Amino acid sequence: MPYDHTTASTTPPARYGDPIYHPTPVQQPVMPLAELPPGVEMVTLPNGCRTLAYTQPTSPAPAPAAQPIPAWAKTTALLAPTLGGGIAAAGFGISYAAPGLIAMTDALWAAIALIAAGTLAPLLLRAGRGPGRGTTPVQHVTQTITASGMFGRATGTLNNR
Structure with missing residues (x-):
């Protein structure tokens, strides 16, 4: 079998991190969609690659059951307009x-x-007066008045001390 002779390259092989490194995408065989087992789907990843992945089965969510309204909620709903009207009347007054x-x-x-x-x-x-300004000795005046009888003449003495 004849072989083609190749010459050795003088450039080193490209490494990851080199600015000229471009990885070549690997082509994988595509499985026909009809042959996929249950729970496996073809998905597209955020980088744009399409691949097979296991998925969780989606079951329909049960409808929520109707719940009765609690008594406190009814009371609050009935009191809210009354309270609002009272506040409005107070503000008006x-x-x-x-x-x-x-x-x-x-x-x-x-x-x-x-x-x-x-x-x-x-x-x-x-x-404002202070202890040394404008202090004069206090003068006491006493007066004695005497009168005899209903229509008698009153006499009096005045004492300055």
């Missing part, structure tokens, strides 16, 4: 009462300021 409430708060702040001024004024006046 507050919108009408707002000018009066503002006037009442202004009067309350004025009363608080008056009480604070009346309480703090004597303390500030005493603190």
Whole structure:
């Protein structure tokens, strides 16, 4: 048998990672779809290759059974409009009462300021005088008045100490 003589190549074989490396796709024999066993299907992978794969049998999901509505849900559903209406009525009432409430708060702040001024004024006046400024001895005046009879003349004495 005659053989063709080949010459040795001077270039090293390409390795994975080299920029010129292009793997050649391997052609595998394709099995006819009619011969596939149950549970095996032809699938397409994310990189575009088509291959055979085992798949899970898909069974139809059972229809959910109708469940009764709980009592708390019915109660909440019935109370929701009532609660919403109450909140709306409260907001409506507050919108009408707002000018009066503002006037009442202004009067309350004025009363608080008056009480604070009346309480703090004597303390500030005493603190402003100090112990050495403007202190004069306290003068005591006593007065004695005497009268005799209903229409008698009153006499009195005045004592300065």
